[in-house]
Amino acid sequence: MTQKKSFGKRGLTKKSENISQWYNDLILRSKLADYSEVKGSMIIRPDGYALWEKVQSILDQWFKEDGVKNCYFPLLIPYYLFKKEKDHLKGFSPELAVVTHAGGEKLAEPYVLRPTSETIMYKTFANWIHSHRDLPLKINQWCNVVRWEKRTYPFLRTTEFLWQEGHTVHQTEEEAVEMTLKALDWYQKFYEEYFAISVYAGIKSDQEKFAGAKTTYSIELVIPNGKALQAATSHNLSDNFAKVFNITFLDNQEKKRHPFQTSWGLSTRSIGGLVLVHGDDSGLIIPPKIADPQIVIIALSDKQEKQVKIIQAYAAKIHQNLEEQGFKVILDLDFRHSLGYRINEWELKCVPLRLEIGQNEIKDKKIKFVRRDDFTKGFIAENKLASEVGKILDNIQKDIFIKSEKIKNDLTIEVEDYQEFKKIVKDRKVFIRAGWCENEKCENKIKEETKLTTRVLEMQRIKEKPKGKCIICHQPAKHKWLFAQSY
RNA sequence: CGGGACGUGGCCUAGCGGCUAAGGCGCCUGCUUUGGGAGCAGGAGAUCGGGAGUUCGAAUCUCCCCGUCCCGACCA
Numbered sequence: 001m002t003q004k005k006s007f008g009k010r011g012l013t014k015k016s017e018n019i020s021q022w023y024n025d026l027i028l029r030s031k032l033a034d035y036s037e038v039k040g041s042m043i044i045r046p047d048g049y050a051l052w053e054k055v056q057s058i059l060d061q062w063f064k065e066d067g068v069k070n071c072y073f074p075l076l077i078p079y080y081l082f083k084k085e086k087d088h089l090k091g092f093s094p095e096l097a098v099v100t101h102a103g104g105e106k107l108a109e110p111y112v113l114r115p116t117s118e119t120i121m122y123k124t125f126a127n128w129i130h131s132h133r134d135l136p137l138k139i140n141q142w143c144n145v146v147r148w149e150k151r152t153y154p155f156l157r158t159t160e161f162l163w164q165e166g167h168t169v170h171q172t173e174e175e176a177v178e179m180t181l182k183a184l185d186w187y188q189k190f191y192e193e194y195f196a197i198s199v200y201a202g203i204k205s206d207q208e209k210f211a212g213a214k215t216t217y218s219i220e221l222v223i224p225n226g227k228a229l230q231a232a233t234s235h236n237l238s239d240n241f242a243k244v245f246n247i248t249f250l251d252n253q254e255k256k257r258h259p260f261q262t263s264w265g266l267s268t269r270s271i272g273g274l275v276l277v278h279g280d281d282s283g284l285i286i287p288p289k290i291a292d293p294q295i296v297i298i299a300l301s302d303k304q305e306k307q308v309k310i311i312q313a314y315a316a317k318i319h320q321n322l323e324e325q326g327f328k329v330i331l332d333l334d335f336r337h338s339l340g341y342r343i344n345e346w347e348l349k350c351v352p353l354r355l356e357i358g359q360n361e362i363k364d365k366k367i368k369f370v371r372r373d374d375f376t377k378g379f380i381a382e383n384k385l386a387s388e389v390g391k392i393l394d395n396i397q398k399d400i401f402i403k404s405e406k407i408k409n410d411l412t413i414e415v416e417d418y419q420e421f422k423k424i425v426k427d428r429k430v431f432i433r434a435g436w437c438e439n440e441k442c443e444n445k446i447k448e449e450t451k452l453t454t455r456v457l458e459m460q461r462i463k464e465k466p467k468g469k470c471i472i473c474h475q476p477a478k479h480k481w482l483f484a485q486s487y
Numbered sequence: 488c489g490g491g492a493c494g495u496g497g498c499c500u501a502g503c504g505g506c507u508a509a510g511g512c513g514c515c516u517g518c519u520u521u522g523g524g525a526g527c528a529g530g531a532g533a534u535c536g537g538g539a540g541u542u543c544g545a546a547u548c549u550c551c552c553c554g555u556c557c558c559g560a561c562c563a
Contacts (some may be wrong), residue, residue: 016542018557020498020557020558021556021557022555024556035555039554039555045538091562094561094562095561095562099547115563116563145563147562149561149562149563150488150560150561150562151488151559151560156563157562157563161503161563163563178507178546202495229561229563230562230563232563233563260542265563266563267563269563270563278535299519300522301520301521302521303520303521331518335520336521337521337525338520338521338524338525339521339522339523339524339525340522340523340524340525341521341523341524341525342519342521342523342524343522343523343524354532358521359522359523368522451559485530487562
């Protein structure tokens with residue numbers, strides 16, 4: 001493997017042959033992102049940023065409907081603040097970027113570039129919260145954060161990334177748990193209904209949870225290479241931070257109490273997940289619900305200039321009709337390139353549905369369509385175009401979800417025996433569902449021997465009655481957990 | 488931070504001690520062409536990652552930096 005991006009004329013490394021190479025090629029070729037001069041950082045190009053804006057618009061609406069308000073806290077966090085919560089500090093220390101010099105001088109107290117904003121926010125919350133009437137406090141910020149990772153990939157793990165971080169403060173732990181679960185639901189709904197990706201949602205083991213949290217809930221994606229991508233997290237912080245940052249309020253009994261907090265986030269990593277799960281050898285596959293444009297109309301050329309004008313006019317009419325019906329449509333009149341070239345470019349960047357308009361369409365009053373996801377071709381009568389196009393887009397959305405669910409299920413194997421566990425994992429990467437006693441020692445043994453870590457205990461299994469044994473120590477298992485190698 | 492592969496116009500490569508660094512893609516101009524990545528003609532574009540050294544002579548050999556990708560360890 002070299003660093004060369006050796007794109008053939010027709011394109012990409014095959015996804016099945018080398019998913020890493022395929023992924024890197026695709027990110028660059030589809031113009032979602034570019035490498036930057038700063039190691040580990042990437043440039044999000046307009047097409048990539050448009051996807052992120054789409055993510056923002058969907059989540060932001062849900063947050064606001066729930067009374068979560070947007071705000072902005074500073075990038076720089078005084079180190080003394082950051083180190084207040086011990087677990088938090090310990091968890092993030094290895095990946096902190098610290099500003100030690102500014103204004104031409106060495107700073108007396110260094111600043112941390114936020115890897116997450118709990119500390120700076122909660123210091124302030126202590127000033128904002130005095131009464132039970134101040135609660136709940138629900139805020140969110142869309143921002144960048146910096147985590148100095150050793151190894152980076154575009155979108156999936158970059159030194160600097162964009163995300164939203166929601167932070168809430170509640171009178172009771174029950175309320176905080178409810179909020180934590182609500183955020184998790186948002187994320188699950190987002191991935192399943194908009195990104196059309198079937199996910200695992202559940203709780204993290206103590207070892208894998210957020211530094212400073214009581215419980216971490218996570219959305220995990222199953223990548224077609226069998227690896228796991230942590231795609232969003234929601235933390236019940238209990239009153240850990242409240243105690244450290246001295247956040248208190250007087251309840252309606254005039255009693256001074258610490259409130260309970262949550263934090264939850266989803267990052268630009270989600271876009272990497274989208275690319276990895278759905279993309280194919282021809283390029284990106286973007287679900288119709290988030291694609292913009294959703295439909296490309298390719299106008300074909302003709303030998304006679306008169307015909308070209310007729311085709312253009314016809315295509316423009318179709319374009320207008322579909323836009324009036326609320327579809328996001330782009331009209332491609334670029335006759336400088338050959339048809340094959342134009343098609344391949346649109347497939348690479350992914351417009352979910354392609355319509356082709358030439359003389360035949362005008363003559364037959366039927367429009368040729370091609371689905372991007374499975375390349376199904378057909379014709380739609382012009383007078384039914386809008387309704388049929390709507391159905392096709394819905395079907396694409398459904399079908400790619402089903403496909404992702406199949407990948408997820410096919411790559412999840414339930415085992416009872418550790419020898420079998422090891423044998424399976426030796427051959428190929430998969431998710432393994434197995435009984436675990438929830439003791440760290442057994443978790444670590446699995447990690448050392450197989451590289452697999454606990455991903456989540458699935459939500460629907462939390463209340464399941466324990467049965468079976470821990471796959472390592474053969475003590476009674478508390479639950480069946482999912483294990484996988486993280487991306 | 489360990490192991491590996493590398494660094495030559497915007498991109499992919501050739502050149503591996505010796506003449507003015509070669510080709511393809513892309514880009515620009517013109518003509519032509521369009522039902523799955525067209526063709527012809529012309530054109531612009533390179534201090535060969537940086538530095539030091541060996542040599543009559545370095546893209547080519549040596550050393551040191553810097554950077555990139557891949558595989559690990561760590562993480563959203």
